[in-house]
Amino acid sequence: MKNKVVFITGGARGLGAGLAQRVVTSGGKAFIVDLSEKAVFAQIESLGSNAAGCVADVTKLGDLELALEACATRFGKVDVLVANAGILKMGSIENMDPADFDAVMKVNVTGVFNTIRAGIPHLRDSQGYLQVVSSLAAAIHTPLMGHYAASKAAVEALADVARQELSLDGVDVGCVHPTFTNTAMIQETNAGVLWGGHKGAFAAVEPAEVIDAMFKGIQKRQRKIIAPKQITPLILAPGLFHWVAERISRLQGSDEALKKFQREERKSRKGRKQPA
Template identity: 40%
Template sequence: MPRYPLTGRTVAITGSTGGLGTALAAALRACGANLALLDLDADLAGAQASSLGSTTVARGWRADVRDLSSLEATLTEAAEHFGRLDVVIAGAGIDTMAPMATLDPAGFERVIDINLTGVWRTFRAALPHVSAHGGYLLAISSLAAFGHSPLQGSYTASKAGVWAMCDSIRLEVRHLGVGVGSAHPTFFRTTLMDDVVADPAGQELWGGNEKGLFKMIPIETVVDAILAGIEKRAKVIVAPRANMLMAKFPGLLRPVVDRSFDRRSVVRAIELADPTGWRDRTAVDRYATVPASGSMKVAAPRPAAPNESV
């Protein structure tokens, strides 16, 4: 497939001020792309854009992935501002860390609404603009689409749903010349992953993700994989590439994933979990009040507290 160069393209990102969004925006700008940065916090998105250049190459907008009309209006304005939209990245996402039996139903519904339905809304709003230029739609899913951990039913369901939805939508828009892909990184550092590591239940299950199948990787590895995937208009992007086997044969590897979660450890994690989804009140407030943009700021480094799962 011919390379799809990023220079001169216009790329829109939801969740642009989150950990991955921030790193990805900087890398895309370094490749010569113009950026439409979408976040629930307009001031943060504006400041991010200003740090990347003038409004001719980067501009921030307020947008809520829970609101289709908001996304439609914002992406239309962005297309008019830059003259086109070539690539739209649905990057907004949140998580909870609690079992089905005790998790507040509102917490489950919020994750699905943002992580899964939010991607659908983003793609729906973007399609008229992207199809005008034979562009590319990319959803940030996760390795969790293939390997399903306990206490994260909403998260794993949303990410597996994104993977399946992208496969379906790809068939619907291929006659328009539009490519559709999903990105599936393993754990890497952002505020979201810091919250998982800091949560007693998350720590019990993952142990800081310092080794094994789900060992954390540098965010640069994720960004590089996504950039390469966009330039190939890839259907599936996996980071690191060593985990591609999970994407190709998730069913065969399911027993391996299951065995990686010791039964006693899972029971202890269930006992430690909070019904809100997080033991830390700061994390509860963060995902209850600013979830839809994926506006999870990169945390200040804290000792032995790496990464994020998206």
């Protein structure tokens, strides 16, 4: 991790804050973004000179583009991008406020899309690593969390697609699947009413266990980061079919087709930017 630059959304508290601390104490540099200016700068101050950051709203692509430019200016590059920002709300499909559904999808899905989109040029330059935070909820769909489960399944799909598209540029992509974790976000939404009493593979874990898994995932550029390990079969079973599909697709020439399509995209984009 020495001298690696790690950009973390939702980095002012919870898993993001813990990961930023782990990066810095291991000799890396952390750039954090979050919505709260007070929280961002309190976190930066606690981490010292190898940390920086700014306020950014992940639902706004322009915010993330500016934040990533600020990170590259401050530290010279972006080696790792962690799309961690997310929100959780509780409610049945029948009775939830539609605004809550929209908010969860906007932050958890559009926010991850924006983070990946803004980060691609930087990761391509560094042949870096993208880590996207999904959840056990992507595979196990529980009552009262329809919007959250749908958003995390979408996040996993984005990671799977990004992995295939960016592999041609030497960029690796990992997807994090933690189980119920005792963070402030969980406590504030009282999600423990569903998960608090569970034992074994479904028992709640402490943030340190997930942060450790995320950190090791960055070091090893892992494809899947699962915490705790007991839930591995639940996450990997559907993913095996994805892996087989990717392998078959490559054998049948998808890489060449992708290269051709991307070249045409770039030509088209350049044409649109030409002055009239």
